[in-house]
Amino acid sequence: MRREDFGTDQRGNSVELFTLQNKNGTQAKISTLGAALVSFARKDKTGVLRDVVLGYDKAEDYLSDGSRGYYFGATVGRNANRIANAVITIDGREYALEANSGSNNLHSGSCGVSHRIWEADCLDDERNRVALKCFSADLEQGFPGNMTMKVSYTLTEDDALHIEYEAVSDKDTVANFTNHSYFNLGGHDSGDIGNQKLKIYAKAFTPLTKDTSIPTGEIRPVKGTPLDFTEFKEIGKEIAQDYEQLIYARGYDHNFLLDNDGKTALAAEAACEETGIHLYAYTDCPGVQLYTANFVEEHKGKGGAVYGERHGFCLESQYVPDACHNPQFQTPFLKAGETYRSETVYKLGLDR
Numbered sequence: 638m639r640r641e642d643f644g645t646d647q648r649g650n651s652v653e654l655f656t657l658q659n660k661n662g663t664q665a666k667i668s669t670l671g672a673a674l675v676s677f678a679r680k681d682k683t684g685v686l687r688d689v690v691l692g693y694d695k696a697e698d699y700l701s702d703g704s705r706g707y708y709f710g711a712t713v714g715r716n717a718n719r720i721a722n723a724v725i726t727i728d729g730r731e732y733a734l735e736a737n738s739g740s741n742n743l744h745s746g747s748c749g750v751s752h753r754i755w756e757a758d759c760l761d762d763e764r765n766r767v768a769l770k771c772f773s774a775d776l777e778q779g780f781p782g783n784m785t786m787k788v789s790y791t792l793t794e795d796d797a798l799h800i801e802y803e804a805v806s807d808k809d810t811v812a813n814f815t816n817h818s819y820f821n822l823g824g825h826d827s828g829d830i831g832n833q834k835l836k837i838y839a840k841a842f843t844p845l846t847k848d849t850s851i852p853t854g855e856i857r858p859v860k861g862t863p864l865d866f867t868e869f870k871e872i873g874k875e876i877a878q879d880y881e882q883l884i885y886a887r888g889y890d891h892n893f894l895l896d897n898d899g900k901t902a903l904a905a906e907a908a909c910e911e912t913g914i915h916l917y918a919y920t921d922c923p924g925v926q927l928y929t930a931n932f933v934e935e936h937k938g939k940g941g942a943v944y945g946e947r948h949g950f951c952l953e954s955q956y957v958p959d960a961c962h963n964p965q966f967q968t969p970f971l972k973a974g975e976t977y978r979s980e981t982v983y984k985l986g987l988d989r
């Protein structure tokens with residue numbers, strides 16, 4: 638495992654970068670800042686190593702005003718996605734959170750663990766695994782409970798990156814972690830992802846409310862809508878259709894309901910004809926958020942690449958957004974002393 642300097646955070650604390658590599662030459666780079674996946678690369682069908690996630694060359698770029706809100710590759714918690722009106726009720730008590738997306742809370746607030754330095758907890762060369770740890774104090778960002786969270790990345794010989802989360806709190810709270818990688822299977826620097834094909838193992842999605850992006854509570858079958866990815870379809874094929882839900886979100890930014898019974902199962906696949914790279918996403922989470930970089934503005938990323946709108950797609954495994962206010966969905970509450978555990982796997986295959 639390679640361990641190198643990746644720059645500093647806003648207080649001058651040093652950030653490290655770990656590189657995992659297997660015998661096929663597949664690589665995953667993980668930064669202690671936000672426990673983020675900075676690079677995930679495998680050989681394409683011509684033997685060229687392709688990095689298929691968007692990111693930056695140094696820690697400082699992850700913290701600049703222009704890029705903070707993109708969460709490139711970051712571990713997002715304690716609660717991924719939105720909480721309506723930035724308030725959560727736990728054990729009869731209301732907790733005010735930061736309203737950082739209109740009147741809602743998004744990704745736990747602007748100084749969440751996705752922008753903090755995590756501590757290297759366990760570096761296991763033999764298993765090709767790096768585990769990072771972070772502590773969040775009681776009422777930090779408004780959430781109750783002193784919480785210790787861990788995330789580990791393990792790169793296996795079949796080119797799968799296993800991401801495992803663990804969290805424990807001393808008070809009842811919420812736990813809902815995700816990884817916010819933006820995939821571009823043509824290579825992170827290859828532009829629009831519109832012609833890459835996607836399949837999602839979900840028969841229904843949760844429509845959003847206009848302007849707030851909070852799920853209405855409805856469970857809508859995907860059949861007959863542009864959100865039907867039950868068979869492989871180009872991501873761009875119907876993205877510009879005159880369909881209310883796509884207009885509200887400026888593209889796809891929707892949660893799909895998975896049918897995995899809480900066990901790790903295939904949630905989505907994506908493929909790029911040019912490179913032959915094929916992504917398999919597995920999770921034990923009840924939902925996956927498809928986000929097509931609808932709000933990413935033109936700016937510089939890794940190695941001088943120019944990133945912009947629709948230059949990546951995210952498959953964020955998580956609970957249904959705002960599920961804490963919608964008991965008909967599985968809710969993200971965690972009891973004091975109990976351990977939250979969840980797993981997501983991103984595997985890179987090859988179509989020839």
Ligand code: GLA
Nearest residue numbers: 706707708718743890926928
């Ligand atoms: C998630 C949200 C999007 C957006 C991105 C980050 O995917 O659903 O609306 O906030 O995170 O930019």
